[in-house]
Amino acid sequence: MKILFLGGVFDDSHIEEITAKTKTYVEHPANNFQKKILKGLEECSVKPEVVSAPFLGAYPTAYSDMVFRGFDKSVKDDSGYAYVHFNNIWGLRNPSRARALKKAVKRFALDRSDEKLIIVYTPHTPLIEAANYAKSIDNSIRICMIVPDLPQYMNLSDNISLLYRVFKRYDVKSFMRESKAVDSFVLLTEQMKEPLEVGDRPYMVTEGIYEAAAPFEQKNNKNTTTIVYTGKLNRSFGVVDLLDAFCAIDDPSLRLVICGSGDDRDAVTEYACRDGRIDYRGQVSPEEAAACARQGDILVNPRRNDSEYTKYSFPSKIIDYLSYGKPVIAYRLDGMPKAYEDYIWFVPENGHDSLKDTLIMVMNLSEREKAEKSRAAIEYLEQHLSCRNIAADILRMNHPDAAD
Numbered sequence: 001m002k003i004l005f006l007g008g009v010f011d012d013s014h015i016e017e018i019t020a021k022t023k024t025y026v027e028h029p030a031n032n033f034q035k036k037i038l039k040g041l042e043e044c045s046v047k048p049e050v051v052s053a054p055f056l057g058a059y060p061t062a063y064s065d066m067v068f069r070g071f072d073k074s075v076k077d078d079s080g081y082a083y084v085h086f087n088n089i090w091g092l093r094n095p096s097r098a099r100a101l102k103k104a105v106k107r108f109a110l111d112r113s114d115e116k117l118i119i120v121y122t123p124h125t126p127l128i129e130a131a132n133y134a135k136s137i138d139n140s141i142r143i144c145m146i147v148p149d150l151p152q153y154m155n156l157s158d159n160i161s162l163l164y165r166v167f168k169r170y171d172v173k174s175f176m177r178e179s180k181a182v183d184s185f186v187l188l189t190e191q192m193k194e195p196l197e198v199g200d201r202p203y204m205v206t207e208g209i210y211e212a213a214a215p216f217e218q219k220n221n222k223n224t225t226t227i228v229y230t231g232k233l234n235r236s237f238g239v240v241d242l243l244d245a246f247c248a249i250d251d252p253s254l255r256l257v258i259c260g261s262g263d264d265r266d267a268v269t270e271y272a273c274r275d276g277r278i279d280y281r282g283q284v285s286p287e288e289a290a291a292c293a294r295q296g297d298i299l300v301n302p303r304r305n306d307s308e309y310t311k312y313s314f315p316s317k318i319i320d321y322l323s324y325g326k327p328v329i330a331y332r333l334d335g336m337p338k339a340y341e342d343y344i345w346f347v348p349e350n351g352h353d354s355l356k357d358t359l360i361m362v363m364n365l366s367e368r369e370k371a372e373k374s375r376a377a378i379e380y381l382e383q384h385l386s387c388r389n390i391a392a393d394i395l396r397m398n399h400p401d402a403a404d
Helices: 012-021 028-043 093-110 125-137 162-181 239-247 265-274 286-295 308-312 316-323 338-342 352-363 367-384 387-398
Strands: 002-007 049-052 116-121 142-147 184-187 203-205 225-230 254-259 278-280 298-301 328-331 345-347
Touching: 002 028, 002 093, 002 125, 028 116, 028 286, 028 316, 028 387, 049 093, 093 116, 093 125, 116 125, 125 142, 125 162, 142 387, 184 387, 203 387, 225 239, 225 286, 239 254, 239 265, 239 352, 254 286, 265 278, 286 316, 298 316, 298 352, 316 328, 316 367, 328 352, 338 367, 345 352
Parallel strands: 002 049, 002 116, 116 142, 142 184, 184 203, 225 254, 225 298, 254 278, 298 328, 328 345
Antiparallel strands: none
C-alpha cells in the first residue's frame, strides 16, 4: 500500500526561523503529534510520502511572511517533507494552500501501481480539498482523517473579529461538505463522531500519542517546589486561573514556571512582575519546554471543564506531562476517558480556589504516593498509546493486512 501523509508538519531544523517570524504562538503540539504519527508508521515499516502546507500563522497579524516560499535553504533538512508554497495573507491563504496542495498530490493520484491511502492530519479545509481532488482522479484512494480538534473550535482566542466568525462559518460548511468523502477517522474523543457525522464509517479513538521521555533531569534547588505550565496563554486555557491560585498560596519556597505565548502573555508578564516566585520564559522551543517540565515537581493543565468544546478536547500536553513521570493536576474534561482518574489529580470544581486547594494537597503528598501514580500512568501510556500501536491501528483500520 502506498501512503501519502497530508498535513502541516515541519522539520525541527526550521523552528528557529518559524519562531523568529511568528507574532503569536508556534503550533508545536500539532507539529509533534504529526511527527509521532510519522514515527509510528516508520516503526511499522511504512515510509509515506509527506506533503505539507506548514501550520504557520497568517500574515499580517500572526506571521511576518506575506508569501510562504519554503524555508531558509541554507538550513539542512533531511526530513524528506515536500513543502508547498502559498499566499499567506489572511482571507486569501486557504484558497492558495488548496491550489498548491492539489498540484502536489496529483502525481500520487496518477500512480496506479498499488492500493493507496491518504492520511490527512486535522480538519483543515485545504487539506481535505486536496485529498478529495486526488480521489477524483483515482476513486480507489482511501482517505483517513485524523481529527485532533473540530474546525469550529480550532481558534479559541479571546480576540476573534466578526469578519473571522463569518469566514469561519463558511469554512466549516465547506469542510463538512468535503468530509463526506472521508473513508475513516481517528478521533481524539468519542463525542467527536456526532458533529463530524461519522455515521457508519470506521473510526478509532485515541486521546493522544505517547513517546518515551528523555531521562529525568535533577532539579538544581531541592528546597523549592516548582509548578510548571507549558502551552498557549489564552484565557480559555486557564492560565490566569493558575496564576491566581498560585499567588494565593503564601509559601516563599514555591515557584511557578510558565512557557508559551498567546493573548494573555501581557497578563502573565504583569503577574511575574508582582510576584518574584513566577518565572515567565516566553515562547520557547519544544525541547526547552520539555526540559522545564522534567525539572518541575508538579505539572498543571488549568483548562476548565466549562465549555461545549471540552467534550471534543484532550490536551496533548496531558500525555506529555504524564510521560515525564511527574504529578499532573488538571480539570476532568468531558472528553477524557475514565481511565485517567487513576493517573491525574483532578481539580474537583471550576475556579482558582479549588485549583489552589488541589495544588496544596498534591504538594503535601508523600513521594511514594506521587511516584506510584506516575508509574501507573506510564505503564498505561506504553500499553495503549505508543507511536507504533496507534500507527498500526490506523493501518489495520484502512487495510487489514497493512500492519502485519
